[in-house]
Amino acid sequence: MATKLPTRSRSPATTVCFVPAAVLIIFVLLRRPSMDPYAPGTPRSSVSSRRAELYGRMAGDLDERGAAFLKGGETSQSLTLSDLFDVRDGAVVPKLKAADPPVRANVLYLDPEFAAVISKAVKEVFLPHFDQVIWFQNSSMYHFSMFHASHHLEPILATEDEIEAEADAVKRVTEAVCPLKIVLDRVVLTSTGVLLGLWQVESGTDPADIRSKLREALPRAPQKQLYDPVLLHTSFARVLGPPKLPQEENTSSLDHVKFFHDLVAQVNKKIHGFQAKISELWYVEEHDVLALALNGKMKVRRLHLGCNGAQDNWKRMKRTPL
Template identity: 65%
Template sequence: MATTSLSSFSLNHARSPAIVWISSAALFFLIYLSAMNAPPRTFPSFSSSPTSNTSTAPLIPSSNSDLAVEERRLQLYDKMSRDLDEKGAVFLKGGETSQSLSLSDIFELRDGVVVPVLKAANPPVRANVLYLSPEFSKPISEAVKEVFLPYFDGAIWFQNATMYHFSLFHASHHLTPVVATENEIEAEVEAVERVTKSICPLKIKLDRVVLTSTGVLLGCWQVVSGTDPAEIRGKLREALPRAPAKQLYDLVLLHTSFARILGHPKLSEEESKKPFDQVQFFHELVARANTKLRGFEATVTELWFVEEYDVLALALNGKMKTRRFHLGCNGDLNH
């Protein structure tokens, strides 16, 4: 009996590890099958190798958590929308531009009309921008003029409708100049051209019109499909290693300037008799612009490499040299 009991005890102990091992293997196999069938997660890709594109926006790390690019842009646009309330109409007192230049540096009044002051950029700025064709820019320009021109006439500068653009990435800018030889510039152009072959055209929608405290009327956009600007900037960063570490705009920003207000509004006699709230007045004009333009859709098919020989040449109709590239949407060029 004692022998039988000892044999049973030994057999049970011999079986235990086998049972545990088989159970663990089965559990691992089930987990593996679940993982294989789960939908893939989307992560940002900012490698030097172009990646295949998808209409799903990549995730961009933030200081707090990983937020979708669209959410990051909405937060940024909300902040921009509050700027006028928080700082007031600084542009009526002579403020600064978004690039730390005083308004008097870039505009002057001649016979009551705003005229740009063109100054040579030394060295020239080298900018990469997405271009909005006149097919889409002209209707926007007309709507903006319809709202703002009656009140400002000569005290407003309208962006040239044939030069609407979205600033992306600078190989050199006025805050951190990067001097380059002709051969180095041509190498940059070739690198940018390679990048554009992997970028898909963007279908975009106007999220809102915003007036900043510096007097800039901006169109703030969201991406419906195509390669997101955050990913494009990542590709350009890898393609242009000599570019300034500090860029001028937020990684996710997709905006274009419609106009810049430089003077006080001209009110009708009836409007002049009423109490005048500057900020509220501008909010009402912006609301009218949003009624006309919010939700406006456009397609972007070109990226330009621009050498600006005058300061802010793109914005002020200055001297520049442009290299235009169609977005190729060819996926990973290494495969």
């Protein structure tokens, strides 16, 4: 029998826009680029500094807004947690809904070799306290959202031929993008209950440059994208309700923000500084709402990062006499 997650009443006239809570938090907090957001070739030190500033603001979201996900279960744009999840037979299961039109997303993919280590650490810390009120991202689907050819805030309709042309354009981009070596800067929990991994880039093509290349390759894409251009983040889990505490503890008097900070600190102790490599970009058609996050129906084109342009430049440098 299904268990209902918390809901909040809403007007029947309200239009529901399926925007993940992590997207809303990032979009609202971070819309103040200090330079051309898609300018290619920005110095890595400058981008890293912007990224560090960004992550500092994101880390403060829970303190500023509190654990909003405990107050009615609303995520964003009148979408509630009960719209997304059920609890059946002791397990959290997603409520999949068809996306019309499908979202077309470009994401970097984290190989399960690396994702499994992170997933294990997150579950060790959070599962004992939440059990039936937490959704863990499938570790075989850990990804970093880069750029949307179409999203729910601004749908861009496309024929099958146009979609194939987009995929070919993205493939040409990946041939010139170098694999990334990344390091986990920190883990944060947002006010909407999303546990995020925030990463820095040690080598390879920076996400800001990848987004710039995708913008050029996909001129029909929405002008307003969902993420700050320098952001490199992964969703690990979504907390759906209050923690399970020993009987002797008083839930009503619990300082939830401090409790969540303590859990996040435990995760950071386990995996802060964890290194990984990204060698694939996926062009994804999400036929279900939030298919990448909720194990829904999607069509995936897996594209390897070729670094061909950089290799050609290196060869030319080697042939150039001093």
